[in-house]
Amino acid sequence: MRALVVDDSATMRIVLSRLLGAHGFEVRAADGGAAALDVLSSDWAPELFLFDWNMPDITGLDLIAAVRAQARFADAKILMVTSETDMALMQHAVHAGANEYLMRPVNATNLAEKLELLGLHPTVAP
Amino acid sequence: MSDEKFDQLDPATLAQSSKIVFRQGFGMELEDSKPADPLEPGVWVSGSIFFSGEWSGLLRVELPLGLARTFTGDWLGIADEHLEPAAVIDAIGELANTVAGILKPALPGIKGMSVPRVSETDLSKAIRDPKRTHQAVLALKGQPMHVSLWKCPPQFKMLVVPKPKV
Numbered sequence: 339m340r341a342l343v344v345d346d347s348a349t350m351r352i353v354l355s356r357l358l359g360a361h362g363f364e365v366r367a368a369d370g371g372a373a374a375l376d377v378l379s380s381d382w383a384p385e386l387f388l389f390d391w392n393m394p395d396i397t398g399l400d401l402i403a404a405v406r407a408q409a410r411f412a413d414a415k416i417l418m419v420t421s422e423t424d425m426a427l428m429q430h431a432v433h434a435g436a437n438e439y440l441m442r443p444v445n446a447t448n449l450a451e452k453l454e455l456l457g458l459h460p461t462v463a464p
Numbered sequence: 465m466s467d468e469k470f471d472q473l474d475p476a477t478l479a480q481s482s483k484i485v486f487r488q489g490f491g492m493e494l495e496d497s498k499p500a501d502p503l504e505p506g507v508w509v510s511g512s513i514f515f516s517g518e519w520s521g522l523l524r525v526e527l528p529l530g531l532a533r534t535f536t537g538d539w540l541g542i543a544d545e546h547l548e549p550a551a552v553i554d555a556i557g558e559l560a561n562t563v564a565g566i567l568k569p570a571l572p573g574i575k576g577m578s579v580p581r582v583s584e585t586d587l588s589k590a591i592r593d594p595k596r597t598h599q600a601v602l603a604l605k606g607q608p609m610h611v612s613l614w615k616c617p618p619q620f621k622m623l624v625v626p627k628p629k630v
Contacts, residue, residue: 346579349555352540392579421565421577442562443489 339458340382343367344374344401345390345419350444354388354419357449361458371396378404384414386458388440391420391427399434406435415456419444470519470615471595473570478611479600481567482525486604489562490539497603499610503587508532509552510585511560514616518573522614525560526587531607532556553582563611 341363343354351367358365366382368374370393377384387405391398398418405411418431418439428439440452453459479496486492509532513523527535529552536555537544557580564577587610592599599612 347554347558347561348551349536349540349558356541392577394579421561421568423565423569424575442565443485445489445491448488 339386340364340366340384341386341388342374342377342384343388344370344393345388346370346393346395347390350390350419353444354449357444357446358386358388360446361450361453370394371400374401375404378408383410386456387414387416388419389416389436391418391422391431398431398436402431402435415458417452417456470521470598473598473613475598475600477570478567478598478613479602481570482563482600482602482609482611484566485559485562490535492538492604494609495603497601497608499599499601500608505586508585508587509556510583511556511558512581512583513560513564514578514581515564515568515571515574515576516578517575520616521571521574522616523560523564523567524610524612524614525556525563526585526610526612527556527604528607529584531604531609534605535559556580557582567613 339362341358343351343358343365345351345354346369351369355365355367363386366377368377372395374396389398389401402416405414405416416436418428418436419442420439421442422428423441431439437456438452440448483494486494507529508526509529510524510526515521515523532552533544533547536552537547539555540551542551561580568574568577596615597612599610602609602611
């Protein structure tokens with residue numbers, strides 16, 4: 339399975355890519371909106387997207403809209419990765435097309451729980 | 465949040481938020497500690513998040529440069545000799561961001577959080593007004609880590625600072 343991580347933080351890209359890789363995902367990472375939109379216009383089609391909420395050049399909501407605008411991603415799962423604890427914001431994201439949200443601090447356990455919820459069963463033990 | 469509510473905030477809340485982040489995110493335990501008196505001069509790294517809403521304030525997570533490098537290396541799995549300054553800057557910003565997210569529910573009226581800013585500082589020269597600052601002093605791996613919340617005037621704007629020489 340393929341996963342795209344979009345986060346302006348290199349730290350979070352490294353951490354999330356490593357955790358997803360341990361679950362057997364082929365992972366690509368983008369550092370913001372422009373790089374993410376490049377991937378979305380390519381032939382490489384992720385089954386899972388992990389979006390940061392707060393980035394300088396694009397919002398997580400914009401990325402959700404960009405994914406859901408493409409029919410080929412109709413079954414793809416979107417996981418918002420966020421420090422925000424405002425439930426209204428998270429509900430807004432889910433209403434816009436996100437499937438789940440992952441609260442920081444991210445670790446192997448809470449990521450595995452979310453993958454299970456999304457029906458993306460790990461193929462390799464983390 | 466009114467001045468009165470800010471005054472009533474318990475520094476233990478800052479400590480607890482930080483402990484949760486380190487325990488859940490990094491499998492590390494923070495210990496309660498006390499500030500050295502006087503603080504030894506030296507380079508510290510400071511990660512800041514600006515809160516906005518019914519009041520405005522600044523969360524700062526500050527740690528000595530050496531500890532910041534050790535923490536970053538442990539988190540990313542990178543040996544110290546291969547650790548770029550940019551990696552330390554980014555990691556400390558994300559650390560502040562994560563602590564801010566855990567702390568936010570304890571701050572009534574806060575709606576927004578900024579992206580992280582990271583700078584270097586010399587805490588021995590810092591001036592802190594106890595009427596406008598809450599601070600928790602913790603220890604990680606036997607070294608100090610300060611977590612503080614500063615009440616800012618409404619017109620306060622967070623400026624983009626030059627990248628520090630870390």
